[in-house]
Amino acid sequence: MIKAVIFDMDGVLIDSEPFWQRAEREVFGALGVQISDKEAEKTASMTTVEVTRYWFDQQPWTGRSLEKVENDVIDYVQNLVAKEGKPMEGLEDLLEFFTEKDFMIGLSTNSPRRIIPTILKKIGVIDYFDSISSSEDELKAKPDPSVYLSTARKLNVFPSNCIVFEDSGVGIKAAKNANMKVVALLPQEKFDDGKYKMADLKLSHFSDFSEEHLLALSHVKT
Structure with missing residues (x-):
């Protein structure tokens, strides 16, 4: 039953999927990461930890920890949800x-x-x-x-x-x-x-x- x-x-x-995509393109883009539509689709179902690690492994950056970058993405999405959710x-x-x-x-x-x-x-x-x-x-x-x-x-x-x-x-x-x-x-x-x-x-x-x-x-x- x-x-x-x-x-x-x-x-x-x-x-909220568009919010995550916008956040990732903004935050990772500022670190020099180029995100293709195909790869963005691949990461859509990952956790934020997995997404951050994925992009770092693909296109490593310096100056910011993975944890800080992950939290920046989450903060960005929270702001979008508050405005447009x-x-x-x-x-x-x-x-x-x-x-x-x-x-x-x-x-x-x-x-x-x-x-x-x-x-x-x-x-x-x-x-x-x-x-x-x-x-x-x-x-x-x-x-x-x-x-x-x-x-x-x-x-x-x-x-x-x-x-x-x-x-x-x-x-x-x-x-x-x-x-x-x-x-x-x-x-x-x-x-x-x-x-x-x-x-x-x-x-x-x-x-x-x-x-x-x-x-x-x-x-x-x-």
Whole structure:
């Protein structure tokens, strides 16, 4: 029986991926790092520690520690969220849908811990969440399932009784490896992309999710 829903954050609760891209181009660019669109796509699902290390290994800089550069990126994104952050369309209605069904609600993200409250407060949904987990507190980030398993433990729910909303291939893999049901939130033109084939359901908008989908997911074997 499904008892909990767990959300990824970036690209699911808020369209923050462009913020991270702008921050990385600004901060790393000031250090002389040239970021191509292809490589930016490759790093999109990494943690901030992993992204910083990746660019340093590719194009080393001097004068600033990796930790300082990473924090500069996070600060830049926090400022953008404060100025421009908006919830994904239909998010609050979906949260209400699950709240009315007495579902536990959790968050599992690769983003650093300190930016989570900034985002949840800005988009006005922080009070909906019963548990929050960041891969920063795990030995491995997504696609490792640890951050999803941590949230399930905090919610006191078996992983097989959880639905996850994700938007990335590595996130979907992490949730499936945690033995959870997964809804991929994607533009329709990406439905046939092999990166998302592990998802149990693919939707373009939160508003597309229905009682019928919930019933169907409850019968999915994990």
